[in-house]
Amino acid sequence: MNKLGIIIKREYLTRVKKKSFLIITFLGPIFFVALMIAPTLLALNSDKMESKKAIAVLDETGWFYKKFDNTEANTFVYHNPEENLDSLKKLVFERVYDAILYIPGTSLNIPVNAKLFSNKQISMTLSSYIENTMKKEVEHKKLLASGIDPDIVKSATTNINVSTIRMDSDDKEETRYTELESIIGILLAFIIYFSIFLFSSQVLRSVIVEKTNRIVEVIISSVKPFELMMGKIIGNAMVGLTQFVAWIILTLAIYFVASGIILGPEMMSPTGTVMSQEISKLTETTARQDIMLEAINMVQSINFSAILWSFLFYFLFGFLLYAALFAAIGGMVDNETDSTQFTTVLTIPLILAIACSPAMMENPESGLTLWLSMIPFTSPIAMMIRIPFGIPYWQLGVSVTILILTFVLTTWLAAKIYRTGILMYGKKPTLKEIWKWLKY
Amino acid sequence: MVNLIEINNVSKTYGNYKALNNISIKVPKQSIYGLLGPNGAGKTTLIRMLNQITAPDEGEIIFNGEKLNRDHISDIGYLPEERGLYKAMKVGEQAIYLAQLKGVSKKEAEKRLKQWFHKFGITDWWNKKVEELSKGMQQKIQFIVTVIHNPQLLIFDEPFSGFDPINVNLLKKEILELRDKGATIIFSTHNMASVEELCDNIMLINKGEKILEGSVYQVKQDFKDNNFEVVLRQQTTDNGQHPLNLPEGFSIISEKNNINGETTFIISADKNINPNILINHLTEFGTIVSYHELLPSINDIFINKVNS
Numbered sequence: 001m002n003k004l005g006i007i008i009k010r011e012y013l014t015r016v017k018k019k020s021f022l023i024i025t026f027l028g029p030i031f032f033v034a035l036m037i038a039p040t041l042l043a044l045n046s047d048k049m050e051s052k053k054a055i056a057v058l059d060e061t062g063w064f065y066k067k068f069d070n071t072e073a074n075t076f077v078y079h080n081p082e083e084n085l086d087s088l089k090k091l092v093f094e095r096v097y098d099a100i101l102y103i104p105g106t107s108l109n110i111p112v113n114a115k116l117f118s119n120k121q122i123s124m125t126l127s128s129y130i131e132n133t134m135k136k137e138v139e140h141k142k143l144l145a146s147g148i149d150p151d152i153v154k155s156a157t158t159n160i161n162v163s164t165i166r167m168d169s170d171d172k173e174e175t176r177y178t179e180l181e182s183i184i185g186i187l188l189a190f191i192i193y194f195s196i197f198l199f200s201s202q203v204l205r206s207v208i209v210e211k212t213n214r215i216v217e218v219i220i221s222s223v224k225p226f227e228l229m230m231g232k233i234i235g236n237a238m239v240g241l242t243q244f245v246a247w248i249i250l251t252l253a254i255y256f257v258a259s260g261i262i263l264g265p266e267m268m269s270p271t272g273t274v275m276s277q278e279i280s281k282l283t284e285t286t287a288r289q290d291i292m293l294e295a296i297n298m299v300q301s302i303n304f305s306a307i308l309w310s311f312l313f314y315f316l317f318g319f320l321l322y323a324a325l326f327a328a329i330g331g332m333v334d335n336e337t338d339s340t341q342f343t344t345v346l347t348i349p350l351i352l353a354i355a356c357s358p359a360m361m362e363n364p365e366s367g368l369t370l371w372l373s374m375i376p377f378t379s380p381i382a383m384m385i386r387i388p389f390g391i392p393y394w395q396l397g398v399s400v401t402i403l404i405l406t407f408v409l410t411t412w413l414a415a416k417i418y419r420t421g422i423l424m425y426g427k428k429p430t431l432k433e434i435w436k437w438l439k440y
Numbered sequence: 441m442v443n444l445i446e447i448n449n450v451s452k453t454y455g456n457y458k459a460l461n462n463i464s465i466k467v468p469k470q471s472i473y474g475l476l477g478p479n480g481a482g483k484t485t486l487i488r489m490l491n492q493i494t495a496p497d498e499g500e501i502i503f504n505g506e507k508l509n510r511d512h513i514s515d516i517g518y519l520p521e522e523r524g525l526y527k528a529m530k531v532g533e534q535a536i537y538l539a540q541l542k543g544v545s546k547k548e549a550e551k552r553l554k555q556w557f558h559k560f561g562i563t564d565w566w567n568k569k570v571e572e573l574s575k576g577m578q579q580k581i582q583f584i585v586t587v588i589h590n591p592q593l594l595i596f597d598e599p600f601s602g603f604d605p606i607n608v609n610l611l612k613k614e615i616l617e618l619r620d621k622g623a624t625i626i627f628s629t630h631n632m633a634s635v636e637e638l639c640d641n642i643m644l645i646n647k648g649e650k651i652l653e654g655s656v657y658q659v660k661q662d663f664k665d666n667n668f669e670v671v672l673r674q675q676t677t678d679n680g681q682h683p684l685n686l687p688e689g690f691s692i693i694s695e696k697n698n699i700n701g702e703t704t705f706i707i708s709a710d711k712n713i714n715p716n717i718l719i720n721h722l723t724e725f726g727t728i729v730s731y732h733e734l735l736p737s738i739n740d741i742f743i744n745k746v747n748s
Contacts, residue, residue, distance in 0.1 A: 214524030
């Protein structure tokens with residue numbers, strides 16, 4: 001094994017064998033699975049979890065008698081409007097009712113306010129159901145009073161759906177699903193952002209540890225400083241990739257196992273996923289069939305392999321670029337506290353790219369987006385936001401080329417700072433000195 | 441090849457600072473070479489050049505007849521002044537790693553390390569983390585990893601600083617043993633006593649310039665003042681002691697009566713005068729208890745040369 005290989009192996013193994021790495025590797029997928037399963041689980045269990053609610057209705061206007069539907073979740077009991085509100089309130093504390101819906105009479109005779117009294121938190125679903133029912137009823141009454149048949153208005157109500165379709169010069173037309181694309185983009189951008197931070201800091205720490213332990217001079221009497229630096233960077237990049245692969249595999253594994261156990265076998269459709277079960281439920285009505293088709297179209301419209309490959313590329317080279325800079329900083333300073341001011345300056349472009357992400361999602365074709373996706377210090381993040389929306393190949397090519405060239409240049413410069421810096425103990429160099437190191 | 445290392449007219453400049461100016465030295469094979477000089481003299485720069493951590497701006501370094509190159513890395517063992525180990529790493533694992541970087545295979549490294557650990561009686565440290573060891577223990581490990589690849593050249597930068605007296609002795613013993621087995625050793629130090637004890641040759645360097653070079657014996661001869669220390673039991677006469685008069689070319693610098701009736705004289709002699717004349721002369725005045733030439737210590741020469 002050559003020396004670079006020996007260094008990579010040590011960097012990789014010391015990081016991977018650490019407890020913190022194992023914990024993050026295993027907790028990550030559990031967290032992801034929780035995010036995936038929780039909504040389904042909550043939706044399935046919400047009915048079971050909430051006991052049936054009894055609601056007393058004290059309607060001084062008299063407009064809403066028998067207008068609220070009794071369901072599995074709620075029962076509405078209509079009281080005489082003459083009754084005293086306070087005596088009804090007592091019934092809540094005696095647990096006869098869960099809530100009192102009080103609709104006071106108004107001088108205008110058009111009810112616009114209602115109060116829901118309860119000694120517990122009222123669910124959003126219930127209060128919005130009440131709001132909607134009252135709104136419909138008042139509108140209905142108003143229409144009648146104006147001499148308009150509410151049925152005519154109902155038949156005139158139409159749902160409009162605007163599909164975004166992008167045309168290519170070769171007559172291919174594609175329907176775009178902006179929301180989904182935005183979500184995928186921002187999610188990947190955040191993963192890149194955090195990974196670059198996390199793994200570059202590991203490189204920084206690794207450099208500083210060798211300096212503070214005073215072992216670095218022994219090592220560079222055996223290998224070139226450049227090999228040592230590259231060994232660290234490559235080793236940590238491999239740790240990062242290992243983590244991603246482990247996350248993907250574990251997430252899928254835990255997801256299937258957990259959805260089998262938690263959601264029960266009856267929820268598992270022949271294909272074994274809850275999602276398809278949900279979809280097959282949706283197909284029960286023809287109206288919902290459209291939604292399902294839409295969902296399938298949505299998923300198919302996303303070019304996952306392009307996203308995955310570009311994600312891996314931009315993670316790798318974004319990391320390599322920043323890791324080289326962090327390694328140079330590690331060489332310059334004596335402890336992590338001193339490194340903060342330098343790393344803060346370096347990470348401004350990353351933070352800027354994240355801060356601009358809403359604007360980029362709003363308009364993926366804007367000049368801002370274009371520039372941020374070309375500048376190598378922001379492109380790993382900006383491209384993650386752009387790529388799900390589709391991107392001209394030449395732009396991708398230019399961005400990739402700039403990133404690779406900058407990486408080569410930066411590593412060359414970083415190595416010069418690193419090789420001088422690692423042998424300087426006990427003093428913080430000035431910028432002038434660092435400039436000199438570049439020329440040694 | 442008589443010399444393992446030949447440094448020819450080497451210079452190195454950092455910005456405006458001349459770290460080394462036209463330095464030439466020769467280190468004979470199987471000898472111990474002392475590199476002396478005050479802080480900032482350029483010793484570490486020179487050592488780092490031998491380790492190819494930095495390169496000379498001018499001049500060349502010859503290793504065993506060849507121009508120094510990356511292939512020589514595995515022929516050199518280096519214990520730097522700023523030294524340490526990975527604190528969180530296990531001793532055995534770490535020693536293997538460092539040996540591998542010097543080109544020793546994993547299997548061979550393990551075998552040799554076991555032998556060294558056995559020799560130093562530290563076999564039970566193999567699976568301990570370095571941070572669990574005392575400083576003295578860590579120094580033993582550092583020494584072992586410096587010599588594990590059986591290098592032809594060993595370079596120790598301030599090897600005794602920070603070592604406790606027991607480890608200093610161990611280190612001295614091992615250094616001599618390695619020399620006897622064929623290794624050439626260069627060490628830089630401020631510890632002058634160890635220089636006289638160990639070194640065959642020395643070079644004194646100050647502000648990047650070579651001030652003097654030679655064998656320890658020759659350097660002392662060059663810098664001696666021709667002083668002799670004589671202890672004499674004088675014959676007493678009725679008139680008390682006979683006053684000591686000296687032949688031409690000799691003069692008394694100091695005289696001290698010892699409690700046992702003996703007197704210690706420090707006598708200076710002119711250059712090129714045969715000291716036997718003095719001995720013959722002194723016998724007339726009493727019994728010579730001891731007689732020896734006063735040679736300057738390397739410490740004196742060092743201070744003298746650096747101050748001038």
